[in-house]
Amino acid sequence: MAPDPFREVLEQTAELAAGYLETLESRPVFPSASPEQLREALGGPLPEEPSDPQRVVSELAAAADAGIVAMGSGRYFGFVIGGALPAALAADWLTSTWDQNAGLYAGGPSASIVEEVVREWLVELLGLPAHVSAGFVTGTQMAHVTALAAARHHVLAAAGWDVGSDGLQGAPPVRVLAGEQRHVTLDRALRLLGLGRPETVGADGQGRMRVDALREALGKGEGATIVCAQAGEVNTGAFDPLPEIADLAARADAWLHVDGAFGLWAALSPRLRPLVAGVERADSWTTDAHKWLNVPYDSGIVLCAHPDSHRAAMSVSASYLIQDEGARGVRDQVDWVPEFSRRARGFAVYAALRSLGRSGLVELVERCCAQAQRFADGIAVVPGVELLNEVVLNQVLFRFADDARTESVLRHVQEGGRVWMSGTTWGGRRAIRLSVSNWQTGEGETDLAVEVFRAAAGAVPAPPPQASRRR
Numbered sequence: 001m002a003p004d005p006f007r008e009v010l011e012q013t014a015e016l017a018a019g020y021l022e023t024l025e026s027r028p029v030f031p032s033a034s035p036e037q038l039r040e041a042l043g044g045p046l047p048e049e050p051s052d053p054q055r056v057v058s059e060l061a062a063a064a065d066a067g068i069v070a071m072g073s074g075r076y077f078g079f080v081i082g083g084a085l086p087a088a089l090a091a092d093w094l095t096s097t098w099d100q101n102a103g104l105y106a107g108g109p110s111a112s113i114v115e116e117v118v119r120e121w122l123v124e125l126l127g128l129p130a131h132v133s134a135g136f137v138t139g140t141q142m143a144h145v146t147a148l149a150a151a152r153h154h155v156l157a158a159a160g161w162d163v164g165s166d167g168l169q170g171a172p173p174v175r176v177l178a179g180e181q182r183h184v185t186l187d188r189a190l191r192l193l194g195l196g197r198p199e200t201v202g203a204d205g206q207g208r209m210r211v212d213a214l215r216e217a218l219g220k221g222e223g224a225t226i227v228c229a230q231a232g233e234v235n236t237g238a239f240d241p242l243p244e245i246a247d248l249a250a251r252a253d254a255w256l257h258v259d260g261a262f263g264l265w266a267a268l269s270p271r272l273r274p275l276v277a278g279v280e281r282a283d284s285w286t287t288d289a290h291k292w293l294n295v296p297y298d299s300g301i302v303l304c305a306h307p308d309s310h311r312a313a314m315s316v317s318a319s320y321l322i323q324d325e326g327a328r329g330v331r332d333q334v335d336w337v338p339e340f341s342r343r344a345r346g347f348a349v350y351a352a353l354r355s356l357g358r359s360g361l362v363e364l365v366e367r368c369c370a371q372a373q374r375f376a377d378g379i380a381v382v383p384g385v386e387l388l389n390e391v392v393l394n395q396v397l398f399r400f401a402d403d404a405r406t407e408s409v410l411r412h413v414q415e416g417g418r419v420w421m422s423g424t425t426w427g428g429r430r431a432i433r434l435s436v437s438n439w440q441t442g443e444g445e446t447d448l449a450v451e452v453f454r455a456a457a458g459a460v461p462a463p464p465p466q467a468s469r470r471r
C-alpha cells in the first residue's frame with residue numbers, strides 16, 4: 001500500500017499549531033522582526049524542484065514565526081479583532097480538508113445545510129424577524145456590498161427601475177445618508193456599487209448619529225433613499241439611536257441598513273439588548289463572525305429582511321450549473337453572496353455557536369464588556385489620562401495630555417510587547433483605543449494592560465511645557 005500522503009504532514013502541523021497556541025500566553029504580542037528580516041527568512045528564488053511537504057510546512061512555520069502577531073492572545077486589544085475558539089479553529093481546518101466549493105448545494109450539501117442552520121440560529125439569537133435571509137461572506141465590508149446591492153435593487157424597483165438589467169445610468173437618483181462616524185468600509189461598499197459618497201449626517205460627541213440632523217437631511221429630498229445606521233462605533237462602541245432612526249426611515253419610505261460589525265452581538269445579552277432596541281425594524285444588517293464570535297478570519301455575515309431583493313441582487317445562473325433551490329427547496333449559496341466559487345464558511349460559524357451555546361455566547365459578550373469597564377476604571381485614575389468615551393460596550397477610548405505624549409506612551413506600550421492596542425484620531429486629536437473581543441481576555445490580562453500603561457506613563461518623560469497644547 002502506498003504511504004498516506006497526508007497523515008504525517010497533518011500530524012506534524014497539528015503539533016506545530018498547538019505549539020504556537022501555547023506560546024500565546026507569553027510571546028510578545030507584536031513581533032519585532034523588520035520587513036528586511038522577514039524577506040530574508042521567507043524569500044529566495046522559486047525552487048526548481050519539488051520539496052517534501054513536511055519540510056515545506058516546518059520551514060514555513062519557522063520562517064514566518066518572527067512576523068506573526070499574537071492576535072489570538074488575550075493580551076491583544078488592537079482594532080476589533082477577536083480570537084479563535086478551539087471548536088471554530090478546528091472546524092476551519094476541516095473546512096480546508098473537505099475543500100468544498102460551497103457556491104451550490106451540488107458543491108457540498110452539508111455546507112449548504114449548515115448555512116441554513118446557522119441562519120436560523122442567528123436570526124433567533126439576534127432577535128430578528130424569522131424570514132430574514134443570510135449570506136456568509138469575507139467580512140462586514142462585503143456584507144455591506146451585499147446588503148446595499150439588495151437595498152439599491154429594492155429602492156430602485158420601487159421607483160420603477162430595474163437596476164439589474166438597466167444599470168445605474170439613467171436611473172432615478174438614489175440618496176444614501178450615513179452618520180459622520182460611519183465605518184470607512186461603508187464608503188467603499190457604496191463606491192463599488194456606483195452609489196458614490198453618502199450624504200453625511202452629523203454625529204454627537206460619542207459618534208452617534210444625531211436624530212435632528214437625520215430628520216433635517218431626510219426633509220431635504222425624496223425618492224429612493226437608503227439610511228445607514230451603526231450599532232457599535234469602532235472607537236467608542238456607541239450605538240446610533242435606532243428606534244428614532246427606524247421611525248424616520250419608515251416615514252421616508254427609506255431602506256434602513258445597520259452596520260453591526262461587532263455591536264450587533266449586544267443583542268444576545270438581556271443586559272445589553274436595550275442598546276440595540278429597534279434593530280429588528282431595519283431592512284438589512286451586517287456583522288462579523290471573525291470579530292466577537294471568535295471565528296478565524298475571514299468570516300462576515302449579511303442579513304436581509306427582503307429575501308427577494310437580496311436574491312435578485314445576487315443571483316446568478318448558467319446552463320452548466322446545477323441549481324437546486326427552486327426545485328428542491330435547498331440553498332445555493334451563490335444566490336446570496338457576491339462570490340461564485342467560495343469557501344464553506346458556515347462550518348466554523350456553526351462550530352463557534354455550538355461550542356458556546358446560548359449561555360456561553362451571552363457570557364462571552366458580557367465578560368468582554370465587563371473587562372472593558374474594568375480597564376476604563378483602572379486607566380481613568382492613571383495620572384494624566386483622560387477617558388473619552390462612555391463605556392457602553394467593549395471599547396475604551398482615552399488619551400494623554402497632548403498628541404505627542406499620547407503617541408509616545410502608546411509606542412512605548414506597543415514596543416514593550418506585553419499588551420498591544422492601536423491608536424486613532426478622535427475629535428481631531430490622537431487617542432488610544434482598547435477593544436476587548438477575545439474569549440481569552442480575563443481580569444489578569446485587563447489588569448496587566450492598566451499596569452503597562454501606568455508604567456509607560458511613568459517611564460515616558462512628559463513633553464516640556466512649551467511643547468504642550470496651545471490654548
Ligand SMILES: *Cc1c(COP(=O)(O)O)cnc(C)c1O
Nearest residue numbers: 139140141183185234259261288
Ligand atoms: C470592522 C468593522 C467593519 C469592517 O469589517 P470587516 O470585517 O473588516 O470588513 C465595518 N464596520 C465596523 C463598525 C467595524 O468595526
